[in-house]
Amino acid sequence: MLSAAQQTLWNPGDYLNFASERTQPFIDLLSRLQLPDVRRIVDLGCGPGNGMPVLRALWPQAEILGVDSSEQMLQQAARTTASDTGITYLHADIRDLQLDEPADLIVSNAALQWIPEHRQVLPRIQQFVADGGALAVQLPGNFSAPSHRLLAEFAGAEPYRAHIDPHSLLQPTAEVSDYMLDVAGEGWDVTGWETRYHHVLSGEDPVFDWIASAGARPVLQALPEPLLSRFVREYKAALRQAYPPTEIGTILPFRRLFFIAARTG
């Protein structure tokens, strides 16, 4: 069954307002791979398809399958890549992943954190990596940042808490070393690292817009009016204090976690 957070309705347009910032970690993740012969790629939680041009540029001949549980995201992705017949999509839950044949590369950018038990799902995903192939993952590691702390504080306080399922708040991700050990084993070479990005955002409430288009969606969707408007007003004000505008824009520090498991045979 889908958790409260996973039942989120996505707005691909809002999400793609930050496409460049959200795709950069994917570019950085893929730049660490040494895989010349990639024929089959699977992108888990592909969202609106923002990663597809990156994959296509690196592996022009590969067949690419995007997997996502959101109809809205998949519709947007299919529109974006309509002219590329080598890219197909599957509406499915990552936890139930089934592939007819192994993939040379399985990637996932900013998606697994939506599955509370994602660490237990990693072995299932790894079994679909072909010999000589790799699993490459990026996850956010910013759950103690003010954006998330404030969201949890507001959501847990009156008068909002009665409307909000505590499971709709994303659970913090683990440490890079935890994930490295999760995917380690005989026949696997494992790498991991983390990067703290400093995104420069524009607009009046850019950090609110950022989180409202992703991690805060389940909370916002749970609130009826007029509570929603009040919550948005208060949360925006707190975010403006935590992330004040500067002469170059609003700076959003964002820690991201990366790991790669390469199958050596």
Ligand SMILES: C[S@@+](CC[C@H](N)C(=O)[O-])C[C@H]1O[C@@H](n2cnc3c(N)ncnc32)[C@H](O)[C@@H]1O
């Ligand atoms: C934050 S978006 C990431 C989109 C894209 N990968 C990117 O690089 O920006 C997370 C995506 O994961 C999908 N997702 C969350 N839980 C999922 C699950 N259990 N199975 C499949 N997709 C899931 C969501 O529908 C959403 O499109």
